[in-house]
Amino acid sequence: MRREGTIEYTDEYNRFMARLEAFHQKHGTILNREPVLGSQRLDLLKVYKLVTAHGGCEKVTSERGWKRITLPFNFPPTCTNSAYVMKSVYVKNLELFEQEDFFGKEVPVNKFEAQESNITRSREASQAPTTRRGPYMTQQMKLQLQQQQAQQAAAQQAAQQQAVQQQQNPIPQQPVPQPMPQAPQAPPAAAPVAAVVRPSNFYEGYYIEGGHQNRILLSLKSELPNEVDWAFGRLISLSFEWNEFSLNMIPGLLNELLSFAQPFFDWWSTLEPKDIDDLMDDDVLNMNETHNLERVLQVFHILRNLSFLDQNISILTEHSGFRLMLQQGLSMPPSTQLNELRIYCLDTLECLSIHITLRSKFDVYLRELHKLLHTSDKALILGSLRALTRLAANEHNEKILSDIDPDIIERISQLLLIQDDELIGATLDYLYQFSSFHGDAAVQIAKNFPGNIVSVLVRFLSWGSPKSVPAPITVDPAQQILHEPYRALHWLQSNFETNSQAYIYEADLFKLYQTKFAAHGPMLRSADLVTVSRVGFPKMETSFVQGPEGMPPVQVIRGIAKKHWMDFSGAEDRILCRWIGCQTVVATEADLFKHAVQEHISPGMGLYTCQWLSCRRFTTPTHDRQQVIKHLKTHFPLTPSVKPFSNRPRWFDVRPNVLELPNRDLAGIPLTAVFVLRNLSRQKRNQKLFLPYEESLARIMGEFPKMSAFIVDILTYLRVG
Numbered sequence: 001m002r003r004e005g006t007i008e009y010t011d012e013y014n015r016f017m018a019r020l021e022a023f024h025q026k027h028g029t030i031l032n033r034e035p036v037l038g039s040q041r042l043d044l045l046k047v048y049k050l051v052t053a054h055g056g057c058e059k060v061t062s063e064r065g066w067k068r069i070t071l072p073f074n075f076p077p078t079c080t081n082s083a084y085v086m087k088s089v090y091v092k093n094l095e096l097f098e099q100e101d102f103f104g105k106e107v108p109v110n111k112f113e114a115q116e117s118n119i120t121r122s123r124e125a126s127q128a129p130t131t132r133r134g135p136y137m138t139q140q141m142k143l144q145l146q147q148q149q150a151q152q153a154a155a156q157q158a159a160q161q162q163a164v165q166q167q168q169n170p171i172p173q174q175p176v177p178q179p180m181p182q183a184p185q186a187p188p189a190a191a192p193v194a195a196v197v198r199p200s201n202f203y204e205g206y207y208i209e210g211g212h213q214n215r216i217l218l219s220l221k222s223e224l225p226n227e228v229d230w231a232f233g234r235l236i237s238l239s240f241e242w243n244e245f246s247l248n249m250i251p252g253l254l255n256e257l258l259s260f261a262q263p264f265f266d267w268w269s270t271l272e273p274k275d276i277d278d279l280m281d282d283d284v285l286n287m288n289e290t291h292n293l294e295r296v297l298q299v300f301h302i303l304r305n306l307s308f309l310d311q312n313i314s315i316l317t318e319h320s321g322f323r324l325m326l327q328q329g330l331s332m333p334p335s336t337q338l339n340e341l342r343i344y345c346l347d348t349l350e351c352l353s354i355h356i357t358l359r360s361k362f363d364v365y366l367r368e369l370h371k372l373l374h375t376s377d378k379a380l381i382l383g384s385l386r387a388l389t390r391l392a393a394n395e396h397n398e399k400i401l402s403d404i405d406p407d408i409i410e411r412i413s414q415l416l417l418i419q420d421d422e423l424i425g426a427t428l429d430y431l432y433q434f435s436s437f438h439g440d441a442a443v444q445i446a447k448n449f450p451g452n453i454v455s456v457l458v459r460f461l462s463w464g465s466p467k468s469v470p471a472p473i474t475v476d477p478a479q480q481i482l483h484e485p486y487r488a489l490h491w492l493q494s495n496f497e498t499n500s501q502a503y504i505y506e507a508d509l510f511k512l513y514q515t516k517f518a519a520h521g522p523m524l525r526s527a528d529l530v531t532v533s534r535v536g537f538p539k540m541e542t543s544f545v546q547g548p549e550g551m552p553p554v555q556v557i558r559g560i561a562k563k564h565w566m567d568f569s570g571a572e573d574r575i576l577c578r579w580i581g582c583q584t585v586v587a588t589e590a591d592l593f594k595h596a597v598q599e600h601i602s603p604g605m606g607l608y609t610c611q612w613l614s615c616r617r618f619t620t621p622t623h624d625r626q627q628v629i630k631h632l633k634t635h636f637p638l639t640p641s642v643k644p645f646s647n648r649p650r651w652f653d654v655r656p657n658v659l660e661l662p663n664r665d666l667a668g669i670p671l672t673a674v675f676v677l678r679n680l681s682r683q684k685r686n687q688k689l690f691l692p693y694e695e696s697l698a699r700i701m702g703e704f705p706k707m708s709a710f711i712v713d714i715l716t717y718l719r720v721g
Contacts, residue, residue, distance in 0.1 A: 220257070265325055502560060504557050608623070
């Protein structure tokens with residue numbers, strides 16, 4: 001299979017890879033220079049920039065943001081595990097380099113043992129060792145053990161020195177009373193005997209060993225309150241602090257934990273709806289005393305923490321008893337005490353959902369998540385959105401989820417109106433995943449959305465940008481020019497408009513293009529400029545007319561006209577005639593008026609009409625020349641008395657309501673919004689929704705150059721259809 005590459009071998013890339021390779025050689029680790037994901041070769045520099053822009057590997061993992069890191073690579077929808085693989089690639093190749101290069105931390109050189117990480121999740125911990133191993137220890141545990149051993153060695157050395165001194169200077173012997181047998185003497189407190197290293201609160205790995213004779217497991221089975229409390233406290237600490245803890249390390253642990261929660265769910269399933277309502281109406285619930293709800297919360301707290309570890313996901317997903325309890329926990333009614341249980345269940349389901357296959361559109365998981373989506377609790381709404389998004393990432397669920405409930409789309413529209421970044425981000429992620437389905441899922445979303453969904457999404461393209469205009473500054477126009485062909489497309493759409501009666505010669509159009517961009521880098525050829533024009537104006541037509549005698553035919557572009565606010569000459573003191581088909585350039589507006597009267601409304605023409613831009617005043621030509629001249633005066637003055645945005649390059653025409661932030665990477669809400677728009681634009685039945693916003697998209701493309709490639713894709717889908 002041929003693998004498409006996304007790597008640009010620039011000087012910056014080569015320098016970065018040289019530093020990265022030197023780092024791995026120094027630390028004795030293996031570097032995969034071009035890992036493959038989704039049939040694409042990954043650019044490690046691009047991945048590194050994306051992750052560090054979000055705060056680093058640890059922050060991205062804690063926020064579960066690896067899926068968002070994969071979005072700029074545009075992996076195919078069938079690549080459902082792209083987030084997991086991307087994280088693995090980063091941890092193996094870039095995580096330690098990030099600690100030294102980005103955070104400035106010193107990474108110890110150890111060529112015999114790989115540096116352990118608080119993010120790396122090792123599956124080897126769940127495999128049975130072939131030989132007896134010591135306790136599981138993280139790097140910090142090892143450091144603490146080394147310090148204790150150093151203290152013991154120092155104490156032993158001090159004791160030996162003291163013994164040598166006593167031999168050199170013997171003390172006169174004196175009678176010593178013999179102790180009574182029934183009163184044994186305790187050793188002195190300061191005896192120079194090495195202290196035995198005992199497990200501390202931090203030394204968690206000590207409690208994992210033992211298999212079926214594991215102390216935690218035996219404590220849970222003992223039914224002794226003190227032992228059970230100790231075991232739950234230790235498990236909560238382990239599940240939260242230690243990222244190598246697998247349920248397979250203690251055989252039977254999962255069943256033993258669920259046995260503490262089973263009585264509560266058995267009791268709950270026997271309640272009638274009226275009993276539940278009465279129970280919820282009580283001011284103070286006594287479930288903690290009668291049914292030990294606190295212990296149930298501890299069980300789900302532990303399992304919730306463990307569900308974030310990759311090695312535990314398949315274990316929890318395949319356990320039928322746990323799945324049943326998870327469904328019951330999600331269906332709990334709103335209550336102060338039960339709400340915590342619902343949150344734990346929802347977090348757990350979010351982690352497991354990528355591996356869950358729905359049976360039908362009436363599946364219990366789907367039904368309960370839709371109910372939670374309609375609650376007023378932000379935590380429950382966020383959890384349900386994320387769980388639904390991850391369920392949609394499983395390709396086996398696409399057929400069931402593609403039949404989208406109109407009520408859900410209406411609820412999504414309501415959530416997009418709330419000014420909350422986290423809620424909007426999760427909602428857009430949902431829309432992106434569901435609009436990526438094959439078939440007409442994107443059409444259903446647009447059809448059932450109240451109003452025009454495009455108008456809402458276009459607003460999010462400038463999310464997070466400043467609303468006020470900073471003080472005008474002089475900017476080098478070359479810094480704001482887009483790369484071709486995006487620059488030419490933006491220039492055409494900004495300075496021309498559709499007009500079925502207008503035309504322009506291809507040579508004149510290319511001359512205007514050259515005038516604008518001759519000093520700003522490489523330009524398109526004349527034929528390529530015509531091709532770009534067809535993308536921007538699909539209704540335009542090209543034809544050839546016979547030139548002067550002895551000259552070849554001339555190509556004419558019909559269907560586009562110049563906008564009145566554009567100065568095509570590139571000079572501040574030159575004005576182009578607005579009469580359709582005329583390319584005359586004059587110095588002042590008075591000269592322009594004189595030129596129009598003499599050339600376009602000259603005496604002896606017989607019939608007169610106004611062809612100033614798109615004017616429709618004289619649809620039927622008239623013989624009254626003076627009437628047309630009086631009407632022509634209504635088109636003057638051409639510009640207002642106060643000239644706006646004088647310090648901006650005239651060819652760029654940037655509206656100042658949103659500005660491009662320096663050094664700002666495209667991410668978050670704007671990035672997801674443009675991806676949703678691109679998915680919607682691929683469906684021909686949605687393209688009419690984009691018509692009122694094509695100009696806005698073209699403007700945003702100029703304001704945000706990093707978004708231009710995605711918007712060009714959208715405009716291309718709209719043109720090609």
